[in-house]
Amino acid sequence: MTPVRILSGAVSKFGELWDVSPRDLVKEVVQKALTEAGLTTSSIDGVFVGNMLAGTLGNQDHLGAFFSEELGIFRGSISVEGACASGGLAVHSGVMAILSELYHHVLVIGVEKMTDHKPEDVAKGLMGAGSSAERESGATFPSLYALMAVAHMEKYGTTEEQMAAVSVKNHFHASLNPNAQFHTPITIEQVMKSSCIASPLKLLDCSPITDGAAAIILSKNKTKNEISIIASSVETDTLGVAERESLTSLASSVHASKEAYAQAGIKPSDIDVAEVHDCFSIAEILAMEDLGFFQKGEAAEAIFEGKTKLGSKKLVVNTSGGLKASGHPVGATGVKQIVEIYEQLKGKAGKRQVDGAKIGLTHNVGGSGATAVIHILRRN
Amino acid sequence: MTPVRILSGAVSKFGELWDVSPRDLVKEVVQKALTEAGLTTSSIDGVFVGNMLAGTLGNQDHLGAFFSEELGIFRGSISVEGACASGGLAVHSGVMAILSELYHHVLVIGVEKMTDHKPEDVAKGLMGAGSSAERESGATFPSLYALMAVAHMEKYGTTEEQMAAVSVKNHFHASLNPNAQFHTPITIEQVMKSSCIASPLKLLDCSPITDGAAAIILSKNKTKNEISIIASSVETDTLGVAERESLTSLASSVHASKEAYAQAGIKPSDIDVAEVHDCFSIAEILAMEDLGFFQKGEAAEAIFEGKTKLGSKKLVVNTSGGLKASGHPVGATGVKQIVEIYEQLKGKAGKRQVDGAKIGLTHNVGGSGATAVIHILRRN
Numbered sequence: 001m002t003p004v005r006i007l008s009g010a011v012s013k014f015g016e017l018w019d020v021s022p023r024d025l026v027k028e029v030v031q032k033a034l035t036e037a038g039l040t041t042s043s044i045d046g047v048f049v050g051n052m053l054a055g056t057l058g059n060q061d062h063l064g065a066f067f068s069e070e071l072g073i074f075r076g077s078i079s080v081e082g083a084c085a086s087g088g089l090a091v092h093s094g095v096m097a098i099l100s101e102l103y104h105h106v107l108v109i110g111v112e113k114m115t116d117h118k119p120e121d122v123a124k125g126l127m128g129a130g131s132s133a134e135r136e137s138g139a140t141f142p143s144l145y146a147l148m149a150v151a152h153m154e155k156y157g158t159t160e161e162q163m164a165a166v167s168v169k170n171h172f173h174a175s176l177n178p179n180a181q182f183h184t185p186i187t188i189e190q191v192m193k194s195s196c197i198a199s200p201l202k203l204l205d206c207s208p209i210t211d212g213a214a215a216i217i218l219s220k221n222k223t224k225n226e227i228s229i230i231a232s233s234v235e236t237d238t239l240g241v242a243e244r245e246s247l248t249s250l251a252s253s254v255h256a257s258k259e260a261y262a263q264a265g266i267k268p269s270d271i272d273v274a275e276v277h278d279c280f281s282i283a284e285i286l287a288m289e290d291l292g293f294f295q296k297g298e299a300a301e302a303i304f305e306g307k308t309k310l311g312s313k314k315l316v317v318n319t320s321g322g323l324k325a326s327g328h329p330v331g332a333t334g335v336k337q338i339v340e341i342y343e344q345l346k347g348k349a350g351k352r353q354v355d356g357a358k359i360g361l362t363h364n365v366g367g368s369g370a371t372a373v374i375h376i377l378r379r380n
Numbered sequence: 381m382t383p384v385r386i387l388s389g390a391v392s393k394f395g396e397l398w399d400v401s402p403r404d405l406v407k408e409v410v411q412k413a414l415t416e417a418g419l420t421t422s423s424i425d426g427v428f429v430g431n432m433l434a435g436t437l438g439n440q441d442h443l444g445a446f447f448s449e450e451l452g453i454f455r456g457s458i459s460v461e462g463a464c465a466s467g468g469l470a471v472h473s474g475v476m477a478i479l480s481e482l483y484h485h486v487l488v489i490g491v492e493k494m495t496d497h498k499p500e501d502v503a504k505g506l507m508g509a510g511s512s513a514e515r516e517s518g519a520t521f522p523s524l525y526a527l528m529a530v531a532h533m534e535k536y537g538t539t540e541e542q543m544a545a546v547s548v549k550n551h552f553h554a555s556l557n558p559n560a561q562f563h564t565p566i567t568i569e570q571v572m573k574s575s576c577i578a579s580p581l582k583l584l585d586c587s588p589i590t591d592g593a594a595a596i597i598l599s600k601n602k603t604k605n606e607i608s609i610i611a612s613s614v615e616t617d618t619l620g621v622a623e624r625e626s627l628t629s630l631a632s633s634v635h636a637s638k639e640a641y642a643q644a645g646i647k648p649s650d651i652d653v654a655e656v657h658d659c660f661s662i663a664e665i666l667a668m669e670d671l672g673f674f675q676k677g678e679a680a681e682a683i684f685e686g687k688t689k690l691g692s693k694k695l696v697v698n699t700s701g702g703l704k705a706s707g708h709p710v711g712a713t714g715v716k717q718i719v720e721i722y723e724q725l726k727g728k729a730g731k732r733q734v735d736g737a738k739i740g741l742t743h744n745v746g747g748s749g750a751t752a753v754i755h756i757l758r759r760n
Contacts, residue, residue: 001482055436055461059515061508062463065750068616069623074631076614077751078469079461081435083442089458093473100479102381102612128441135439232482234456236448243449251454370445371457 001263003228004098006377007105007217008036009339014212014327015181022054022113023070025213030071030107033215039105044217046103047077050090050110051331056125057117067109076103083129084279086110087214087334088234088364088373094218095232095375104220110335111213122209126330129367131240142206142280144241144368146198149282151247153200156297158285160200164191165304166281167204167324173310174321176351181210181327191281205281210327214335216342227345229338231263231376239370252372253290253363260361260374261292268292271315271376272357273344275337277365278322287363288317291374310352319344319352334364338375345379381643383608384478386757387485387597388416389719394592394707395561402434402493403450405593410451410487413595419485424597426483427457430470430490431711436505437497447489456483463509464659466490467594467714468614468744468753474598475612475755484600490715491593502589506710509747511620522586522660524621524748526578529662531627533580536677538665540580544571545684546661547584547704553690554701556731561590561707571661585661590707594715596722607725609718611643611756619750632752633670633743640741640754641672648672651695651756652737653724655717657745658702667743668697671754690732699724699732714744718755725759 010032012025034040047068055061064077082089087110094108114122127135134144152158168188174180186204194203218229235256238244244251261267268291276291278284288299288308293315302308308317320326320340323333341360343349357379364373390412392405414420427448435441444457462469467490474488494502507515514524532538548568554560566584574583598609615636618624624631641647648671656671658664668679668688673695682688688697700706700720703713721740723729737759744753 052441055508056439056441059436059504059508060512061432061436061461061505062510062619062747062750064462064469065616065619065746069618069750074616074635076472077462077616078473078614081441081459081461082444082457089444092456093458093476096473096476096480096482099481100476102476102479124439125441128435128439130442132440234458236445236454236457238449239442239445255454366445367442370442370449 001231002099003230004095005219005221006227006229006342007219008033009216009342011179011214011336011339012212013179014210014329016115017211018115022111026067026070026109026111029213029215030109033217037217039217041071041073043105044073044107045075046097046106047073048090048093048106048108049079050087050334051079051112052081052083052086053112053125053330056128057121082371083366084330085334085364085366085371085373086331091334091338091375092232092234092373095229098218098220106218107215108218108335109215110332112329112331113211114209114329115211134240141368142198142201145280145282146201147241148247148286149200152282152285155248158300160192161188162300162304163205163281163285164188166278166284167191169303169309170278170318170322170324173319173352174325177321177326180321180325181208182325201280207279207323207328210329212327212329212332214332214339216335216338227342227377227379229375230378231260231374233259233263233374236371237369239367241368250286250290250369250372252369253287256372256374257291260376264376266359270359271361272359273316273319273341273354274361274363275318275320275340276363278318278324279328291363316354319349319354334373337362337364341377345377381611382479383610384475385599385601386607386609386722387599388413389596389722391559391594391716391719392592393559394590394709396495397591398495402491406447406450406489406491409593409595410489413597417597419597421451421453423485424453424487425455426477426486427453428470428473428486428488429459430467430715431459431492432461432463432466433492433505433710436508437501462751463746464710465714465744465746465751465753466711471714471718471755472612472614472753475609478598478600486598487595488598488715489595490712492709492711493591494589494709495591514620521748522578522581525660525662526581527621528627528666529580532662532665535628538680540572541568542680542684543585543661543665544568546658546664547571549683549689550658550698550702550704553699553732554705557701557706560701560705561588562705581660587659587703587708590709592707592709592712594712594719596715596718607722607757607759609755610758611640611754613639613643613754616751617749619747621748630666630670630749630752632749633667636752636754637671640756644756646739650739651741652739653696653699653721653734654741655698655700655720656743658698658704659708671743696734699729699734714753717742717744721757725757
């Protein structure tokens, strides 16, 4: 794929932001992104917004025009939705926009305001990403990922302690990220003793409800020392887990990552740093295997041994803290992942910097794996 | 812009389709489109879905993956939303996808199932396209377009009879369209005597609530005698009408059409046939002027005199029957417009064929003008 340059990226504080509106969150990140890019709103000729729940929970659809008005950018604006992959799909759309040559400078926004609504309404809204059979049978996403965890434990001997190690690593990384929702390191014992949500998943195996926004600016302009997106792929699978051949692998992740490696002309072992979709601890284990970083059945022990933790010379995963500890404002997550890798490749990731990071990957999943979006970024 | 070829297009019956599901509607139009294109699902590597209300009214989000599963196309699938312009934005996304060279054969689907829900829920859902101030003050889209009608009447002397003539023309065209919701020609007297909805707009000035679906297949392959999209533009304006400089023109339509004419390298007078967004009769009058077909204040009388009716040698508008009489299944409308122009340029429009039509335009609006999407198609 022809590289698409990232001019800038910005993330808001993630967390329970009771006193901030979606408008404020978006204005904040867009202003930061414009300032870093040295641009004003008049240079932007396309806006892509990733969001899932504003229509369902807040009765506000038409978010492309909504945020264009808020920002004073009266140009082409499109809202993109694909459940928890909405942000990644908005980035993919922005990449298409630049490659199409219909747009010159594209702003991609991801935003979600979840804490303004009752938890039961949020849970119901989120199940809009699943199949009708799953909704009618009372399934929730923790229960669906719990099924995958049980299957993975049975097939590969994965343990609850190994899953807990995912959360421990990601909380440690988040403790170094000023914008993360949680800054407190946790232990495997704390995960194991936390409340059961859907056995074997416990509270500290699960990503939280989060408010937040992120933005990037993409450009066709080429310069030296740039950070570029060199692969952008989307693949899908059945909405419901019951219709799939395997519970221990997400076919969408496997296919999208193979396509992305081919677009970029690289191998999994070339990746220095990755942000993957750890909505639940088991999801990061599946991702490590599906993206080709480890053989099936070998990721859980590798994570437990710290092989993907900051300091590893091979591959560091979820330096932001991931969905688990940086937080998971649904539509913002896929854009935040890009910003995190962008900062890593720029060498601007502060205490969580991966030394010499040159190639990074993002992996954003919608629902229980019905959509997977992969981006690969490279520093030239 | 580099032309993007349309391989095929299909539309379902539009109307109150009580016994058909959105899945069935989509399967029907996609099967027709694949057959016409001589393709199977395995050739499609991207799916773009235009829909507004499935999440809000039906709790089903994630429609890209939803319809991909239904069709057995497990590739890149994205759902696009921009209120009543959702279909046009899905087409625009499909055009970007082909031009980006990330996709080879793209399926664009527009679908909406509105009659399964209570009218008051549909009305509330549709107001998700407007501003929060409009919602909170109890405004509805008929009332907002009524404000524009009053302003246009005051400024240009436009009459209720001239507005009625839009509906009369479009019902006549729909009487020749087997897939239209309404097949009964109406008179100006019938429009004038119909119930007042939001003065001066009466029932027969307003487009109906409709179920329906439409699909097109886009390709990068070039051949002779092809129909291509030669312009694709999106522009936005404020969500609320109160924030706009003018009530007698939609700035988004003006800007998007100028951009589209520049992309295509043509003038408004080159257009032989157009599908424009006549959600209300006044909207078609605004569109005729905003798209450059008539001077401001001159379109209403021209329409009244039949200058845009089938048989006109200069420009024929809304041969499908438009939103008014062919029906307005929100997310499907922008895709259906493309199919109608495609059939006109192919010479396959049956009794409503515009002789020798070579260049056509579609105009799809979201909300009360916050989003406008223009496409120009040409037969080579």
